[in-house]
Amino acid sequence: MRQLLRQSNLNLSTTSFKYLWCFFLPLFLLFFSFSLFSASVKENNATLVEYLAHEKTHLTIAINEIKQKSAPKDEQEYNEKLRQIRTILSMNKAKIESLNSFSENQKKEEVNLNDQLKRLQQMPLANAEVTIQEKVGKIETLLTVNKKTTELIAETLDLAKQYQLLLNDVLNELKLWKANFDLKEKLKSIKAIRAKLNKELNILYENAVSSQDKKQPELTISEQIQYEANLYINNQRIAVIHQKLNALELQKKIIKTNILLLNNLDTKALQSAIDNYREVINQYSAIESSLQTILNSLTNQANLFVEPGLQKSVSLLQNDVKTELKETSNQKLILSKNLEDYQNQLKKQISTRQSLSEYNIDSWAVILNKLIDIPNLFYKYIKTLTIKVYDSYTWLDTFPAIFLWTVLIFILSLFYILNHVLKTLARDKERSRFTGYLYGGILVLLQRNIPHLCFFAMLSFILYFTSISYANSQLLIKLIIVWLTFRVLILIARLILLESISDSSGKDVKLYYRLKWLLLFGGWTTALMTFSHLLPLSILLQDIFNRLFMLFMLTVSLVAWKSKDVIPYLIRPLLKSKKRYFKNAISLLVILVPITLFTTAIIGLIGFVNLAWTMSRYQAYILLVLVGYILVRGLIFDALELFSEWMISSLKNGWLWIEVFLKPIDKILRIVLFLTSVLILFQLFGWYSDSLVVTSLEKVVQYSILNITGIHITVASIIEFLILLAVLVWAAKWTREFCFRWLYKNTKDVGIRHSLSVFTQYAIILLGTFITLHVLGLDFSGMSMILGGLAVGMGFGLRDFASNIVGGIMLLIERPVREGDLITIGEYEGQVAHIGIRSMRVSSWDNTQVLIPNAETFNKPFTNWTHQDGIIRTVIPIKVSRADDPVMIQQLILDVLAIIPEIVPDPPAQVFLKKIDTALIEFEARYFINIQNHNRVEVRSKVLFAITAQFKAAGIQPPIEPITVELKESSSVSLKKQTTEE
Known part of the structure; x- marks a missing residue:
């Protein structure tokens, strides 16, 4: 791949070639005469100085003329200019060698003159004092002329070398033009082949349609086979042509990629080319697979065709498919080799370190002059762009001009109305959700940038309507975007730190002004870096501006790291306690952002600028995806929160829908959002299905x-x-x-x-x-x-386990006991809390949980106190003295049972005389309570307290139980005495 990085033009006039031929021949004659007539030093120096001055003028004119750019119009003009440039290069190279040789001769002559001067100065003064002084004066004059001649030779040599560099640039640009020309010619040939294939495809489609229209309803078996065979071959040809068209599209894509690489061979262009090559190789593999399928189908069907014409058609189609398969395989090999070369170039560019050796004392003057010339270059650019816009506007007719002004007035009015609407919407309102803060912040940012956005919209429409290409206007557009970006960042810092937060310690104000000046420096640095990359500035200035931007990133990282504890503290009033994910994200960002910026900036300042830009691109991808994840997560959280509030207020079982529906949906959306973020990162990183990372994961x-x-x-x-x-x-x-x-x-x-x-x-x-x-x-x-x-x-x-399982199933079918029933199983009594598949959990009165295997309910009898209902009878024995009136006692107990609210009236409470003893009378009080609402022990205690109080009020004394005394003697003779006291 050519290592030429920029596209420029060549403008060589015929006058410049005449000038060059005019001064090359006298120069050689001069050098030749100088070698023959070295004795006439003074005359030769005078002639040489005159010639060198003339030569310097001609070189300056030639350099200025060659800077005027003009590309060849066709291949013939390219060949003519290429021949001329190569001739001039060889002649200029010879001139440089001659000037170097002549410079060495001048130095030798200077040494000789200095030796002569030294000898004359060492001679003793005598009668020839005047003669010696005259010789010394002549030698000093010759030394002065020699010095000026040497300086003039050096200046002429510098111009010749500069001219040589310009000629080499022009030669490279001609080769670049030739490469672009060849690629465009190949594109034209591809378009012609594509048109031809589309024509063949249309013919095949017409044949298929006509054959189906001409198909007769009644055909013999052989005719039917013939018809189906022709239709099959026609369809296979259509499929083959489709694959050829796909291959042509891939070739077209590769050619466009190569053209982009010719114009720019930076890391970004190489990465884009690598991605395109990978995609094209995958598509070639798909085409190869489809062609192989077609070939296999043709091979299988070829044996079924008997007619020679069909066999010949199938054979020709097979050969065509084989040829296309071979061509596809060759293209894959070539693309794979080019892909490997581009990957190596990308690795080499990323690992290349730009040293500081060029920043010496001599280069700073050149750098300063170029920096001073930047405003002039920008003025010329704006002037040229303005002239182009004005010229395009003057060529507009009346109706397009009126339409242009109408649209501009409409844009101005629209933004004016939008400004008032945003002011109304952005008034101070109480906001509690993340969506509200985000919505309010966007409204404020839009409202405060309305004039700038209006200007940008009007300018963009003017450039579009006047047909100004993006290549001519991209510098202005990108500078405006840089300005708007850093203005928005400063506004965001102002909104968060000054207008939304009031910190008594003043940390918010200090941090705001620190960020403001830092962002202003970053804006200027970014603008200069953009300017240096889009205008033809030197590589040295581009490196300076790149390092300035890395210095800005380093400063941002240090400020962010210093404020990593301040930022969460300052934005704490904007966060709610329930927004835990937002707090975690802020805590992660305030640590992650400074570290990534610091590492990238240090690598760039060391000299690995390409590596730093590559790392910064991937880090920007990660940060953008992370910020996007946070924003989308906040929006989802607020949407689900609003939905849950609506469910609670509108639905009968709203809490159930929240637990069953919304919470799982929230978890699913989190997982989907996370996987989507990972997938986006994979796409941004270029980790496609054929990449090493994806294949390793698979x-x-x-x-x-x-x-x-x-x-x-x-x-x-x-x-x-x-x-x-x-x-x-x-x-x-x-x-x-x-x-x-x-x-x-x-x-x-x-x-x-x-x-x-x-x-x-x-x-x-x-x-x-x-x-x-x-x-x-x-x-x-x-x-x-x-x-x-x-x-x-x-x-x-597991017999017991199985019996418990069966018991649990039978409990659910027969339902002898339910959850909430009061049961007694063996020595355990309590309320059924849960019936499981293996065991039943009973909550006893001691607030303990008793697990009873389900098989126990079938192997042993148990009592269900609340199987039908919760009404349970309680029996209390009451003993009184025999001296008391039994009827009065019965009435007193009934009165007590009647006033207890926990005792149900139906069935009614009863009091029975159970036993009459020699000293006591025993009654039995029976009443019913609802066990589902009241506790039996508490109600029994309440009844007994009430009866005791009633007896005490009626003067009834507690009965005295009879006492039995038993005496035992050693002779085992016992004497019993029973005494009863009234």
Whole structure:
């Protein structure tokens, strides 16, 4: 690939060639005469000085003329100019060698004159004193003339070398023009071939349509075969032509890529070319695969054709496909080689270090002059662009001119109205969400940049309407974009640090002014860098401006790192406590941005500018994707928050929809957003399907971890298994609640609703288990014997577990007990908290959770106190003295039971006389309470307290139990005495 980087033109007039031929011949004659007549030094020097002055003038004229640029019009003019330039180059090279030789002779003559002068000065003074002084004066005069001649030779030599460099540039530019010309001619030939192929394609389509129209309804078998064969061959030809057209499009794309590389061979252009070459190679592979399919089809069908004409057509088509396959394979090889060369060039450019050796004392004067000349260059550019716009405007007719002014007035009016609308919308309002802050910030930025945006819109329309090419106006457009960008950054800093936050310590004001001056410096640096890359400035100035921009990045990184703790503190009032993701993102950015900028700036300042630009591009990709992820995540969060508020206020089971629907959707959107961000990064980094990174990931994903009979587990299957397992866990968690609350809400019996919900949950778990295991790599058809063995083992070893499972299913079907029932199983009593597939959880009165296997409910009897309803009878024994009136006692107890609110009136409370003893009377109080609303122990205690208070008020004393005394003697003779005290 040519190493020429810019495209320029050549303008050589015939007058300049005449001048060159005029001074080359006298120069050689002069050198020849100087060698023959060296004795006449003074005369020769005078003649030489006159000639060198004349030569210097001619070289200056030639240099100025060659700078006037004009490209060849055709190939013939190119060949003529190429011949002339090569001739002038060889002659100018000979002149430079002659001037170098003559400069050496002048130095030797100067040495000789100095020696003569030294000898004359060392001679003793005598009668010939006047003669010696005259000789010394003549030698000094000759030395002065020799010095001036040497200086003039050096100046002429510098001009000749500069002219030589310009001639080499012109020669290179001619070669570049020739390369562009050849590529464009190739494009023309491709267009001609494409037109020819399209013509053939249309003919084939017409043949196919006409053959179908002429098809007779009744044909013999041989005629039908003949018709189908012709139709098949015609279709295959159409397919081959389509592939040829695709190949031509790829060649056209490659030629355009090569043209871009001829104009610019920087890292960005090389990366773009590498991406294009990879894409074209992949498309060539697809074309090769399609052609191979067509060839295989033709080979298989060729044996079926008997007619010689059909066989000949198939053979010709096969040869054509083989030729195209060979051409495609050759193109792939060439493109692969070029791709490898471009990759090596890109690596070389990135790893090239620009040293500081050119920045010496002599070069600073040149650099200063070029810096001073930048405003003049910009003025000339603006003047030239203005003249082009004015000339284009003067050529407009009346109606286009009126249309231009009408559109400009419309744009001005539109932005004026937009300014008032934005002022109304951007008034101070209370904002609580991230979307509100983002919306308000965008409105303020637009409103404060309305005049500048209006000017940019009007200027863009003028340039477009006057047909000014983008190549001529891109410098102005890019400078305006740079100005608007840094203005917006300063406005954002002002809005955040001055107008939205008030910090008593003054950190916000200090940080704002620090950022303001830093961004102003960055704006000027970026503008100069853009100016140096788009105008023909020297490589030295481009390197200076690149390093200035790297210095700006270094300063930004240091300021950002110094303020990494200040920034989150200052924007804390803008953040809500629930926006945790936003806080984490800010904390990540304030650390990540300074580090990336610092490393890039240091690498660029060291001299690896191309590497720094490449790194900065990829770092910018990462930061842009990260910021985009944060913004989109904030918008999604606010949208879901608004949706959840609407659900709670509008739907009956809004909280259920939030738990079942919105929260999983939020997690899914997070995963999708993350994967989309990774995919965008892959595309920006150029990691396509054929890249090393993607192929390595594919190998890792397809790596086989376990591969035995009926089990094949890979990394990809594990990832899929984990994803499905997460879905299954979510479904198993919320299916039961969702079915109970919404799906079976019309079922009146709560127990049936509960059973159906549980069965649905178990069905989802069972189905999901089989699916996830199948995705993991377990082939159940190949594992039938293993599963049978496991079933037998479960039948023997897991018998109790299986019986509990069956018991759980039977509990759900028969429903002898439900969640919330009060039961007594053996020594355990409490409320049923949960009925699972293996066990039942009972919450006892001691607030302990008792797990009872389901098989226990079938093997042992149990009591369900609330199977039908929650009304339970409580019996309290009450003993009084026999001296008390039983009827009065009964009435007192009934009065107490009647005033207790927890006791239900139906069935009514009862008091029975249970037993009459010699000393006591025993009553039995029976009442009913709703166990679902009240606690039996609490109600019993309340009843007893009330009865005690009632007895005390009625003067009834507590009964005294009879006492039994038993005496035992050593002789085991016992004497019993019973005493009863009234």
